[in-house]
Amino acid sequence: MTAAEIAEADAVIIAADKKVELDRFVGKKVLQTSVTAAIKDAGALIEESATAPVYGTVVSESSTDGYLADIQEQKNARKSGQPAVYRHLMNGVSNMLPLVISGGIFIALSVAIDLNQKQSLSVAFNNIGGGSAFALFVPILAAFIAQSIGDRPAFAAGLVGGWIGTQGGMYGEAHASAGYIGGIIAGFLAGYLTVGLKKVIKVPRTLEGVKTVLIMPVLTVGITGLLMIYVLGHPIAALMHAISNGLTHLGASGSIGLGLLLGLMMAFDMGGPFNKVAYFFAVGLLPTGTVEAKTIMAAVMGAGMVPPLAMAISTFISSRKYTRDERDAGKAALILGACFITEGAIPFATRDPLRVIPSIMVGSAITGALTMLFKVTSPAPHGGIFVFWLIGHWYWYIVAIVIGALVAAILVSSLKKRVEA
Numbered sequence: 388m389t390a391a392e393i394a395e396a397d398a399v400i401i402a403a404d405k406k407v408e409l410d411r412f413v414g415k416k417v418l419q420t421s422v423t424a425a426i427k428d429a430g431a432l433i434e435e436s437a438t439a440p441v442y443g444t445v446v447s448e449s450s451t452d453g454y455l456a457d458i459q460e461q462k463n464a465r466k467s468g469q470p471a472v473y474r475h476l477m478n479g480v481s482n483m484l485p486l487v488i489s490g491g492i493f494i495a496l497s498v499a500i501d502l503n504q505k506q507s508l509s510v511a512f513n514n515i516g517g518g519s520a521f522a523l524f525v526p527i528l529a530a531f532i533a534q535s536i537g538d539r540p541a542f543a544a545g546l547v548g549g550w551i552g553t554q555g556g557m558y559g560e561a562h563a564s565a566g567y568i569g570g571i572i573a574g575f576l577a578g579y580l581t582v583g584l585k586k587v588i589k590v591p592r593t594l595e596g597v598k599t600v601l602i603m604p605v606l607t608v609g610i611t612g613l614l615m616i617y618v619l620g621h622p623i624a625a626l627m628h629a630i631s632n633g634l635t636h637l638g639a640s641g642s643i644g645l646g647l648l649l650g651l652m653m654a655f656d657m658g659g660p661f662n663k664v665a666y667f668f669a670v671g672l673l674p675t676g677t678v679e680a681k682t683i684m685a686a687v688m689g690a691g692m693v694p695p696l697a698m699a700i701s702t703f704i705s706s707r708k709y710t711r712d713e714r715d716a717g718k719a720a721l722i723l724g725a726c727f728i729t730e731g732a733i734p735f736a737t738r739d740p741l742r743v744i745p746s747i748m749v750g751s752a753i754t755g756a757l758t759m760l761f762k763v764t765s766p767a768p769h770g771g772i773f774v775f776w777l778i779g780h781w782y783w784y785i786v787a788i789v790i791g792a793l794v795a796a797i798l799v800s801s802l803k804k805r806v807e808a
Contacts, residue, residue, distance in 0.1 A: 413443030490520025536578025548573030650755025695724030695731030750795025
């Protein structure tokens with residue numbers, strides 16, 4: 388939005404599941420809500436925005452502290468239908484995903500070029516993906532979670548805490564790392580620590596600049612770092628190590644059961660907390676390079692592709708059970724599903740959750756289990772059909788995805804009722 392468009396607007400509605408910077412909207416009526424609320428009833432939000440509070444008061448009169456008050460933002464967020472913890476987590480996830488996706492692709496390209504890692508280009512790709520992008524995604528996750536909670540003063544503490552969580556040597560074991568779970572905990576720790584210290588530490592107005600650039604960063608970075616090293620890091624690293632060992636020793640039946648569970652989680656809320664837990668569980672294991680980790684990643688990606696693909700197929704085979712808008716959405720869902728964007732099924736699920744969600748959960752669970760059964764592997768964490776050439780046993784992968792999507796499409800088509808003209 389341009390400055391002119393904002394100036395002319397009667398009100399601003401922000402439908403987002405992550406923190407949005409509001410500096411541009413000072414003096415405007417601002418209503419914050421969730422993406423789901425906007426999809427369900429946009430008209431009601433437009434009416435409600437007429438009575439929304441005006442945003443924008445300054446925390447301090449000092450020119451060195453230009454942070455805007457977030458009291459009203461927090462009040463609006465509590466009305467948005469999404470817990471604050473989830474919004475903070477999504478802020479970290481959205482900023483971290485580009486590193487995960489690009490890093491995973493470069494790791495996969497490195498493996499595809501030279502399995503022995505001897506060619507210079509292969510080594511370069513591996514350094515870009517594994518040595519750089521993947522090394523940074525946990526600290527970035529933690530930093531933006533912290534920033535969402537405590538604003539800019541919390542960013543450095545989250546970044547340092549997340550980085551410490553990835554350094555296994557600090558916990559006395561050569562390969563122990565707190566991983567992405569450690570990054571999430573470090574981010575929330577740094578964020579809420581910053582909020583608490585800002586309320587506790589009071590300085591004269593002439594020293595506000597010193598507080599911002601010296602006192603707060605030193606305290607938050609130091610406390611977060613010490614807690615991660617001496618208190619939290621070791622037990623989290625031990626948990627991640629146990630999970631990795633357990634997955635390595637999973638038998639065939641256990642693997643199929645895990646595929647079923649991951650498939651159910653990917654389809655249950657289509658981009659929500661359960662979906663993200665399953666996805667980052669797989670992504671967190673991918674740097675180990677084991678066959679089990681790649682198989683889990685393939686199961687998660689395949690199961691995540693099923694919901695939008697299934698809804699697209701259903702709109703084609705049972706067109707009379709969908710409105711014209713839904714049939715158009717089905718065409719878009721086909722593309723989104725092929726690209727592994729599970730959220731493409733959300734418009735269908737919000738309109739008819741009792742029929743759609745159970746159906747796509749069954750389809751995704753089948754795909755997850757079949758992927759495990761067929762021993763499909765994926766060194767890439769994202770990409771859908773664009774990374775199929777990197778997939779191990781890609782032909783069986785297509786079979787697993789098609790079967791799951793067809794089962795889900797047939798289920799939802801049989802459950803839905805015909806719509807009136």
